[in-house]
Amino acid sequence: MPYYRTHVLVCIDPECLEKGALAFIDALQDELVAQGLIDEVQVLETSRIGACANGPEMMIYPDGVHYAGMTLDDIPTLVTEHFLKGKIIEEFTRPVRSFVDEELGPPKKKEVRVVLRNCGVIDPENIEDYIAEDGYLALAKVIEEMTPEEVIEEIKASGLRGRGGAGFSAGLKWQFARQATGEPKYLICNADEGDPGAFMNRRVLEGDPHSVLEGMIIAAYAIGASRGFVYCRAEYPKAVKTFNIAIQQARELGLLGENILNSGFNFDLEVRIGAGAFVCGEETALIASIEGRRGEPRTRPPFPASKGLWGKPTNNNNVETYANVPQIILKGAEWFSSMGTEKSKGTKTFAIAGDVKNTGLIEVPLGITLREVIYDVGGGIKDDKGFKAAQIGGPMGGCLPEKYLDRQIDYESLVEVGAIMGSGGLVIMDEETCMVDIARYFMDFTQDESCGKCVPCRIGTRRLLEILERICDGQGRDGDIELLENLCRQIQTASLCGLGQGAPNPVVSTLEQFRDEYEAHIYEKRCPAKVCRSLISFNILEGVCNGCTVCARNCPVDAISGERRQVHHIDQETCIRCGICAQVCNFHAIEVVS
């Protein structure tokens, strides 16, 4: 491969094309030949460098210089001055557009990137970029050197567990599907990422689709599947598009389809788009949805490994699980199991949201403590407020208070304290969050998403929500806490699928960790975090208010009265407690009391 000291990236977006980008590239090539630099300077096409207003736009690396507004006549000068003498031609320079990825920054201290290693680094729509990062090497190794049984043994030895939430051993799952009788066998990738706040699977599908695809092909080889599906939610149109491009490119190179890498092994797959149902993330509901039915779960056993899609043996893993596979095959089970705790190996991606300084995606080795995640990786609580709780595991997860900050994050230790690993949603809440309101919020979500098939979930979550709503509304009664606890137990025991069984978790864990808040709501009609509208009121502080009238002008119900430069007053009867006055007041003269 020739080595170039300088790369020129010329923008070929429609606007730049109109301004003659292609002619510019040709003329630049000719000039480089003429000046004898064609073996040192490479001209490449790219897109979106700047505004394209003064096209053709170009970037020069490694110098990091952005030029725009040159005409064909300027090319000899460009080559002589910049490429030969190394001088920057100031009159054509433009500011370098800085791009901040709000979802996925550069790795922070304590992060280890395995699944996210290529995201934002390679061009996801170009299979060659992936191949340059050792892509499809694992597939070649598997097909050339390993039997399906050896692949399963390697995955088992690595300790890889399902990253979709339940954490079942991936290798064992593959083994069950391999041993099951019935043909054909199917392979499913669950990309129906529905947990609020979790978007790691979307980023992997959009940023490194081939790692998932390669993992799936290896899994198909291991279990003997011939047809596969990626079930992706409809809310992710870009992920669907990127993955379809990846499938197409892999087919063209003979990495997917018939006779993969001339081995005689056949496997092909397609993307199926969901239609917006959270419950379809449950594997039996997902299977029903692919078959074209209402996405309702069924009882297990039989597990999909023996009776799945159309009653045939089916293996189902999540996006992140598959994305780990090629790395495990390449670097070995020992490398993978060197990270993590005794029972939870490898890394896990989390989407941190809420009241933390650095929100976005992270990937950390399992066994890291919650404190390290929040303070070292997440940068601490926003506005230096106090930490109150971390909601981990999504709508079926739990809220962990400060006393658990030093607990290691792994599958078992989270379950012990009433949370779950889940798919990796992590919402950090500061001291101004009301835990009863949070429980109410999650119950609102699950009762909305309950598919309605089984009674405990359909009616039980509704009743839980009603009780929580009345507590937040100041109508809580003596005995409500016990009623909640009893109802939670029944729903957990009697529901059909994981959604129903896990639905009460946010209530159970907040009741256990923040019982005093529930009691304050019910018995003292007080919201300690000052969030629940029916239990708070707004007051104007006499010594602070200078009568600027901003609050009165912004009040939507005209509940605030007062002359200019006089202390204002809120009429509590009219006030709807929207809090706009407190937001607009520049002098912090409005206090919330409960």
Added chain:
Amino acid sequence: MTIETKEIEITTVVQTAIEEHGASREGLIPILSEINRAFGHIPAEALQEVNRQMNLPENQIYVSEGQLFSIASFYHMFSTQPLGKHVVRFCESAPCHVVGGRQLLQAVMDHLQIDPNETTLDKEWSLVTTSCLGICGVGPVLLVDEDVYGNVTPDQVPEILARYN
């Protein structure tokens, strides 16, 4: 559009969708997606049409209208009721909720004078709440038709919605 042209259109849309995705049960959800995209919702007539075109002897499948409706009404992305000309989808998930989502929803409701899952009287706007759109890094998030707006504050609402008049 007159009633007749609408009928013709439904027939064509259903026919094209069945041809593309196959007259099979596993093609049903993609077929309903196509119909929903074409009309903004799934009209009852379209379900009748799917039932008519699909249940032919050579297809070896029978799907009743009731079964079709039960599928169409199950998934949130499908609407069995007509929606407004423009649809505002508001993400009501926790990460958006804790960064000012509640105030934003209130601002949209105040501006359009409707509650979630309602359509304005002039049929211009529908307000729909949606589950997590997975763009939590820039919450709170609004989706107007196909356009995503992140980091939206309540005072930006009138200006954003005015772009669609």
